[in-house]
Amino acid sequence: MKTVFYNSKIAEFFTPLTGFYTIMLFGFVFTEKNSLSMTVRSHENIHQKQYAECLGAGLCIAFLCTVIFNILWIWIFPFTGYYILYLIEYLVHLIRLRNGTKAYCAISFEREAYDLMGECSKSPALRRSRKSFGWLNYFTSQNDQTP
Numbered sequence: 001m002k003t004v005f006y007n008s009k010i011a012e013f014f015t016p017l018t019g020f021y022t023i024m025l026f027g028f029v030f031t032e033k034n035s036l037s038m039t040v041r042s043h044e045n046i047h048q049k050q051y052a053e054c055l056g057a058g059l060c061i062a063f064l065c066t067v068i069f070n071i072l073w074i075w076i077f078p079f080t081g082y083y084i085l086y087l088i089e090y091l092v093h094l095i096r097l098r099n100g101t102k103a104y105c106a107i108s109f110e111r112e113a114y115d116l117m118g119e120c121s122k123s124p125a126l127r128r129s130r131k132s133f134g135w136l137n138y139f140t141s142q143n144d145q146t147p
Helices: 009-014 038-069 073-097 100-106 108-121 135-140
Strands: 022-025 028-031
Touching: 009 022, 009 028, 022 038, 038 073, 038 108, 073 100, 073 108, 100 108, 108 135
Parallel strands: none
Antiparallel strands: 022 028
8 A cells, every 4th residue: 555644634634534543634644543444444545546647647738738728726626626626526416315325325435445455354365356346337337335
């Protein structure tokens, strides 16, 4: 896993809800704890990969918009695209489900991370591998899973 910041005040600020103590921000993991279990590390690592995919796609789009349309302010979106998609999806599910916890559980990024985080405890021969942009498969399916 990439950089993890333990005993983080940033994590305390961004995870005020009970039961949450770790957050991935801009590719870095912040936690209130002294250590993380393998499954939590796996969950956050999946979020890091999702963020990197959104960042890469966003950089390509920003480059094209700059070259074709000379739009320079678009360069803010590659770094925030993951969070914009996350927030929009959460709000759509919140309106649809009328329940914050269920809306959180329905977010495609979370569904993929919860679905695959247990794979780290399996033997390598039995593990499912994560496909690039795999969260899109969860986005298109309508199952509302609870982690």
